Amino acid sequence: MRTAWVLSMSCACLLGMRVAVTAGDPPAAAPQAGTARIVGRVPVLPRKSASAVKDYGPPPAFKVEPPDPASSAVWVGSGAPVLDAGKVAAARIEQRGYQFRPALSVVQAGTPVVFPNEDQLYHSVFSYSPAKRFDLGRFRKGEEPNAVVLDTPGVVQLFCEVHEHMRANVIVVDTPWFAVTDPEGRFSIDGVAPGRHSVSIWLSPKQTLTREVEVKAGQVLEVDWTDAAKEPAK
């Protein structure tokens, strides 16, 4: 059962600390030398805004495709320095099918993010979140605006001024150890330094939970926090 969702090493190499979890991946090898891996499962809450697609009037000029499935985010530790944006590969959040994709991202503070429009009509990208206020205005496919450097830990909620239904969250963290879960809440985080760490579990803009873990070098720690959503929101 467990082998169905542990992280494949190919994903780990390609993505560094950004962890992709794919059902059916082969069993992962031992953790990187001197580090630990934390794998487990957390709740995923239904996304409230998914059905709130505005009526843009006849005739339909475009087809709104379903948003990404809901997911949660998990990160381990805090206090890592802000990255040098000039030395970090940009994260990518597309506007495609008249949705932001991915709908949930986690980046380490200092990471630049690009917002390519892959649709045939205008989109815009803006955020009023305290962690990053910006407004890229309207732009078309091929008119990709400059990257936005997300340099302050916190949640950045993204909106499109053209399409009210479009929503995305980017969680900016001060740690290199993080993951977005799959739709079932499964995650795997590699490269964790030995020691005691706090673990943050983001379920929604209103609900982030914390746990404590202690890991040793070479250890694969398995956790099950699937009942965590029952705790009161804070």
Ligand SMILES: [Cu+2]
């Ligand atoms: Cu849009």
